[in-house]
Amino acid sequence: MSQITVRAVLFGDGDPAGAISRTPGWRGVVDRIGGAVGGVSAGGRQIVEREMTSALAGLLGLDVGDVLVGGWRRHRALAAAAHATRVNPTATEVVQLATHRITTAHRPYVDIIVNGGKVATIHFDLGLTVDVDGLVGTVRQARLVAIQGGRCTITAGLACEGLEIASRQAVVDPALTVRLGQGIALLDEERKPSIA
Amino acid sequence: MGGIRTSALRRTATVAVAAALAMSAPLIGAAPAGARAEDPPNVIGLSISDSRSELQNWNKAVVIAYVPPLESLPAGVDPSSVVVARSEWVNQVITTAALRPQFRLTLGSVIPDLSGLTRDQAADAIETRGLKFSVSSDPGQPDAVVASQDPRPQSIVEFGLGVTVALSAVDEGGMSTTTVVLIAAGSGLGLGLLILIGVLTARRVGRQRRTPTAPENIEVRAYHGQVVGPGLTEPGPGAALAGGDQRGTFAVRLEPHYDPGTFTLEEGRT
Numbered sequence: 001m002s003q004i005t006v007r008a009v010l011f012g013d014g015d016p017a018g019a020i021s022r023t024p025g026w027r028g029v030v031d032r033i034g035g036a037v038g039g040v041s042a043g044g045r046q047i048v049e050r051e052m053t054s055a056l057a058g059l060l061g062l063d064v065g066d067v068l069v070g071g072w073r074r075h076r077a078l079a080a081a082a083h084a085t086r087v088n089p090t091a092t093e094v095v096q097l098a099t100h101r102i103t104t105a106h107r108p109y110v111d112i113i114v115n116g117g118k119v120a121t122i123h124f125d126l127g128l129t130v131d132v133d134g135l136v137g138t139v140r141q142a143r144l145v146a147i148q149g150g151r152c153t154i155t156a157g158l159a160c161e162g163l164e165i166a167s168r169q170a171v172v173d174p175a176l177t178v179r180l181g182q183g184i185a186l187l188d189e190e191r192k193p194s195i196a
Numbered sequence: 197m198g199g200i201r202t203s204a205l206r207r208t209a210t211v212a213v214a215a216a217l218a219m220s221a222p223l224i225g226a227a228p229a230g231a232r233a234e235d236p237p238n239v240i241g242l243s244i245s246d247s248r249s250e251l252q253n254w255n256k257a258v259v260i261a262y263v264p265p266l267e268s269l270p271a272g273v274d275p276s277s278v279v280v281a282r283s284e285w286v287n288q289v290i291t292t293a294a295l296r297p298q299f300r301l302t303l304g305s306v307i308p309d310l311s312g313l314t315r316d317q318a319a320d321a322i323e324t325r326g327l328k329f330s331v332s333s334d335p336g337q338p339d340a341v342v343a344s345q346d347p348r349p350q351s352i353v354e355f356g357l358g359v360t361v362a363l364s365a366v367d368e369g370g371m372s373t374t375t376v377v378l379i380a381a382g383s384g385l386g387l388g389l390l391i392l393i394g395v396l397t398a399r400r401v402g403r404q405r406r407t408p409t410a411p412e413n414i415e416v417r418a419y420h421g422q423v424v425g426p427g428l429t430e431p432g433p434g435a436a437l438a439g440g441d442q443r444g445t446f447a448v449r450l451e452p453h454y455d456p457g458t459f460t461l462e463e464g465r466t
Contacts, residue, residue, distance in 0.1 A: 104425030
């Protein structure tokens with residue numbers, strides 16, 4: 001099972017820095033950066049642009065599976081199943097989830113520092129919306145141990161200082177998106193490490 | 197007899213010397229007043245009157261002979277344009293304090309600048325100075341003008357010397373071919389200089405670009421920043437998101453209960 005990141009949703013499997021630099025919106029960002037770092041040489045501005053794309057690409061490593069799990073921990077039916085199965089370890093609860101939406105917003109930023117002095121701060125807006133449809137989850141011992149069926153429609157958008165850089169939508173199988181392992185703890189107290 | 201013959205010879209010699217002295221009487225006299233020991237002035241290029249004044253100031257007894265004589269100047273020559281072309285002190289070798297200095301001044305003219313004149317204008321300017329006019333090259337156009345001449349302008353030459361000119365055609369703008377060639381050559385030279393300056397400037401700028409100015413330590417620091425969410429939007433019981441599955445959320449819990457079974461022990465009665 002491979003991890004699905006926002007970077008992969010937005011730019012696929014290619015070089016994200018190169019893909020970012022080729023977007024029309026990024027050219028506008030570069031112009032604004034040029035205004036902010038006007039005292040930097042032409043070669044220095046190229047370095048700034050390259051480092052910016054690399055830093056931004058690093059900020060797009062958000063795992064869509066983690067976002068899904070974070071949303072499901074807030075789902076009332078799953079929480080109820082977790083509590084019920086925690087009391088009765090032998091119990092297994094299968095939950096049919098109605099269509100629901102999980103959203104998250106990240107506002108990363110990048111500081112540009114020249115010769116030890118910060119010359120500019122560039123803000124980004126990363127939005128992620130996942131519409132989950134027809135998912136069946138299995139909860140045991142307060143853990144989500146299996147998911148079946150369903151469909152996740154992911155919509156990701158990236159903007160910088162009000163300029164849209166990229167926006168893309170993808171449909172994935174939630175069973176292939178979330179790494180269950182030994183089961184995902186749905187309750188906060190179950191997630192805390194035990195103290196011997 | 198012999199004594200009488202010797203005396204006669206002596207008388208003959210005395211008469212001959214006296215006759216010779218008598219023949220040279222105009223050149224011999226008492227020591228001229230104002231005679232000077234310094235060299236005579238250079239009168240080349242001076243007019244007739246100026247040359248005479250200069251020489252007489254040097255020696256008032258000077259004798260001046262003009263070649264050609266002033267009354268025999270070439271026809272059509274303006275005497276005011278005549279200058280001394282050559283000066284010769286005729287009796288300098290034998291002169292003594294009692295001998296009047298004799299000068300032979302050969303007359304001539306100053307070559308005028310003929311450039312830009314037509315053939316007829318140039319010929320007139322030359323011939324009125326007692327010189328001979330000739331043409332070395334002529335494009336055959338009536339409005340051809342003098343492009344070059346030999347001898348050069350302001351040269352001082354004797355009467356009768358030939359002056360040769362080369363004629364060239366005049367272009368539509370009124371300039372001779374030579375002038376056009378000169379202008380074109382000048383323009384080409386200027387253009388070449390501009391190109392050279394441009395190349396040198398470009399190379400200098402290129403070197404400046406290649407030369408790193410001040411080291412720039414550029415660092416880009418990324419921060420994850422504020423995170424909002426994840427948030428969950430779930431429909432109420434029995435409802436669904438628009439366009440989504442209309443089935444509501446429901447759960448089926450399976451709670452297995454282990455039944456250890458019922459054991460019955462019956463012991464035999466004795």
